[in-house]
Amino acid sequence: MFLYRERQTLEKFFPGLDEMLLDIPLMEMESHGKPGEQGNPAIKLFRQFNGPSLLIPARYGGMEVNPLQAIQIQRALGSRSPSLAVATTMHHFTVAIIQEMIADESNFSLFQQVAQEKLYFSSGFAEGRTGSNIYESRMQVKSTSGGLIISGSKKPCTLSVSMDLMTASIMLPKQEGKPEEAALVVIPADSPGIERYVFWGSLALTGTESHEVRLNEVYVPQEYIYNMGNPSQLDTVVSQSFIWFELLACAAYLGIASSLVERTFIANKGISSERVNLAIEVEGTMSALKGLACSMMNGERGDSVVAQALFVRYLVQNVIERVTVRAAELLGGMAFVKSPEVAYLLASARALAFHPPSRLSVTSGLDNYLLGEPLVI
């Protein structure tokens, strides 16, 4: 019964997918994804099942699952195919952020296209600079008639191999007397000036296709430039999509950890109280994630729900740290040495800690918030 509800929801929206993922050896899904080579087969399969339309509103041809269903699906996917769950988190997050930013109905043709043609978005925020604010870009941006010309590098850029549409954060050219503003641009992945280079050197999550994408004088028309506001202040647009990101990423990584826990039950390893304790930790944490999903569904907005998202995120991170180490111990040395899978899952689940915002970078902001000040991340 472990993961029963999650897999039931996955089956409801993607009948047959779970079984097909089970048929692909884990390390085959996880080891593909370099530029110039074929991508991760699970990402291809998810596209065939129309996975890219998961969060797209039904009126544009999407599945429009709610936050509760979305986290169940992400956890179920993470338990079978870690890189697929993490990579699609980046795609769905992009759908969520664009949806928040689009004011003009006519722009929704983008979503219709994504749903109909099963297109993947990449999500290019990071630029390989450690210790920087993810929303502050150093891309070179020039104004031109009807749009912008953009150059620079995005890395890591998940789905760099399978992406159809690249999204990239930029800073808009500064206007006299106005504060700096960030924007998100959407660019067809086959546009002139886009090149991919190998960047991801880790064995963990190779299948997320998280390499470098270089943009060399790429033209972006005005209608594909979405203003995100002042990057140092979490405004409504950014904060709402940020909560989506935390929900989906936490569920995906909890799914990876759940896969290790599940193996202890299947292999009947350790003693029952140890195994059940692991289940108590992951199921309790899933309930905390569901609480966050319910806050979103109740329409809660603002600092309190952003803070809730952060509390839940670091809870998930802590629980993953504890349960994966314990589950690997219960599975034993032979399971660890005879196959790369246990070590692989152990390392991959840990990578939740490497998604911004890092725990240490927000603790003083949360500390001040808990003392009654506005939340600053």
Ligand SMILES: Cc1cc2nc3c(=O)[nH]c(=O)nc-3n(C[C@H](O)[C@H](O)[C@H](O)COP(=O)(O)OP(=O)(O)OC[C@H]3O[C@@H](n4cnc5c(N)ncnc54)[C@H](O)[C@@H]3O)c2cc1C
């Ligand atoms: C699988 C995966 C896929 C990814 N895909 C994408 C993608 O497609 N697009 C994208 O934009 N990004 C993506 N990212 C995120 C990107 O990789 C991160 O931005 C990057 O990992 C940040 O690493 P960093 O070393 O710069 O971390 P930093 O955030 O700089 O942290 C480095 C260290 O400094 C500490 N630290 C930071 N700030 C403070 C502070 N104020 N006080 C005290 N300590 C502090 C941190 O806790 C940490 O220990 C992905 C990440 C992963 C793991």
